[in-house]
Amino acid sequence: MTTVYVSNRGTDAYTVDGAADDVQINQALLYAHNNGTDSLPVTVYLRGPYTYDLASWLLVGNNTIFTGDKTAKLRLKNSAGWADIGDGTTPQTEPLLKQRVNPIRNVEVHNFEIDGNKDNQAGYTWGKLNYIIMSFSNATNISMHDMYIHDSQSDGMRINLGDTLYFFNNVVERMGHDGCFFIRSDNFMIFGNNTKIRTNSAHRLWNTGHGKIFNNYMEPYALNSQSGNPGIQIEHSDDTYDMSGIEVYGNEIVNAWGEGFWIIEYGTGPNQSNKGLYIHDNIIRGAGRITTIAYNAGISIGGWNGTVFERNTIENCYNAGFQVYTAAGAATTLYLRDNIINGTLESLNASKPAFTGYGVVCPAGYNTTIQATGNSLDGNVNGNYYGTVSYTDSIRVSCRMGMYAAAPSVIDQQEPTAPGGIQSGEWGIVLPSDGEKYKYILYPFRMPEAGERCLIYPAHSDKYYLLKLAQDARPGDKIISVTDRKGQSWGVVGN
Numbered sequence: 001m002t003t004v005y006v007s008n009r010g011t012d013a014y015t016v017d018g019a020a021d022d023v024q025i026n027q028a029l030l031y032a033h034n035n036g037t038d039s040l041p042v043t044v045y046l047r048g049p050y051t052y053d054l055a056s057w058l059l060v061g062n063n064t065i066f067t068g069d070k071t072a073k074l075r076l077k078n079s080a081g082w083a084d085i086g087d088g089t090t091p092q093t094e095p096l097l098k099q100r101v102n103p104i105r106n107v108e109v110h111n112f113e114i115d116g117n118k119d120n121q122a123g124y125t126w127g128k129l130n131y132i133i134m135s136f137s138n139a140t141n142i143s144m145h146d147m148y149i150h151d152s153q154s155d156g157m158r159i160n161l162g163d164t165l166y167f168f169n170n171v172v173e174r175m176g177h178d179g180c181f182f183i184r185s186d187n188f189m190i191f192g193n194n195t196k197i198r199t200n201s202a203h204r205l206w207n208t209g210h211g212k213i214f215n216n217y218m219e220p221y222a223l224n225s226q227s228g229n230p231g232i233q234i235e236h237s238d239d240t241y242d243m244s245g246i247e248v249y250g251n252e253i254v255n256a257w258g259e260g261f262w263i264i265e266y267g268t269g270p271n272q273s274n275k276g277l278y279i280h281d282n283i284i285r286g287a288g289r290i291t292t293i294a295y296n297a298g299i300s301i302g303g304w305n306g307t308v309f310e311r312n313t314i315e316n317c318y319n320a321g322f323q324v325y326t327a328a329g330a331a332t333t334l335y336l337r338d339n340i341i342n343g344t345l346e347s348l349n350a351s352k353p354a355f356t357g358y359g360v361v362c363p364a365g366y367n368t369t370i371q372a373t374g375n376s377l378d379g380n381v382n383g384n385y386y387g388t389v390s391y392t393d394s395i396r397v398s399c400r401m402g403m404y405a406a407a408p409s410v411i412d413q414q415e416p417t418a419p420g421g422i423q424s425g426e427w428g429i430v431l432p433s434d435g436e437k438y439k440y441i442l443y444p445f446r447m448p449e450a451g452e453r454c455l456i457y458p459a460h461s462d463k464y465y466l467l468k469l470a471q472d473a474r475p476g477d478k479i480i481s482v483t484d485r486k487g488q489s490w491g492v493v494g495n
Helices: 022-035
Strands: 003-007 042-046 050-054 058-060 064-068 072-076 097-099 104-110 113-115 134-145 148-150 157-168 171-173 180-183 186-191 194-197 203-206 209-214 217-220 232-236 246-249 252-254 261-265 278-280 283-285 299-301 308-310 313-315 320-324 332-337 340-342 358-362 368-373 376-378 383-387 389-392 396-398 439-441 453-456 465-469 479-483 489-493
Touching (some): 022 050, 022 058, 022 064, 058 104, 203 209, 320 340
Parallel strands (some): 003 042, 042 064, 113 148, 157 186, 186 209, 203 232, 209 246, 252 283, 278 308, 283 313, 332 368, 340 376
Antiparallel strands (some): 396 439, 453 465, 465 479
């Protein structure tokens, strides 16, 4: 594989002078486009430590790997003043990384830093199409990973009409719009990113299907009105584009200014009656502080018939834990299974809806029914359920034992008179109590095989616990090891 180097050292094939470093980088990128093949792409490597100032945009072609040292930085120059290429109503500039050809294929961008330098670009409005970090259309096999991208006027990675897209292991801070935004695309993976949200969302899909969003961490860059809206935004407006096969799991969203998840269906989107959206094992805490909208919540959804929400933890969110925020365009049923929804607070908006402060909300007349089974709702300031919800809660037990393998009896639901523990033949873990109530949520589960994993969510805990049989255990042994999210481990043994 061929690699060409760019630096200010004077010893590499492409030498920058600090005046308009985009000139030499574009020469290297043109070489890659002209000489790379589908099986043998060419690598353009930025040496660091150095800050490459861009007076103009970079043109990326096919079969190109664009990488560099962690200490290499691309930075939009101060007062760049690129021309408005919009339609006269919406201002728009070229992106920092622009495609050289259309369609474009086989591009990988990774391992260095891109600074949008937003504070030194006068006269531009955040959230418009100005100075996007990377924007391609009709693009196949495109990835951005292990990057530090920050302080843009707009999106980080924006792809329209794409296929096979990857955005992973990036640190994303203070975007002027979305961290990554996939539009009318198919087959994607978004994972392992750490995002400080500004202006809109961390990750967004629009008319895009078949992919996964997992193991991402999101929080606002500051708790103020410039901190954006949702953590994850998923929207379907046109049934021309198939949005089936989306799975969202293992994400953690803390203090999102708007919703943790905002899931939107409008236009002809409802014509695709069951898209198979599966959202599970996510943690959302403290979302919904925004005061300019009425649909803030841990999770806010409209439409999306057949969507399953399973084993999510939604704690201390504002306005609602989970809510249907608008009428569905077609008869819709949503499924809530084994979720924890605790501590919902009233909206911070001056005008509060009737349902504010409830755990699960589905107002009458919204053409939507929620089927809720095995969920734990506790401490929601105005109540657990509001509207059209069919529910059977999880069984609550009062005891020192948090989990049992067997189904509980009536006796198990009474306050113990003496400290309990693991009894002969049982297995589980003893978890710290909250307020000396010894109240936990009982999740019955089958005995796993040696090495098999299962998730247990205790009530009144700020962590979830990963349980598995100890490495030296044999099938049938009553030995489990427990690992919390800080990596601390311990064991519990049944007699």
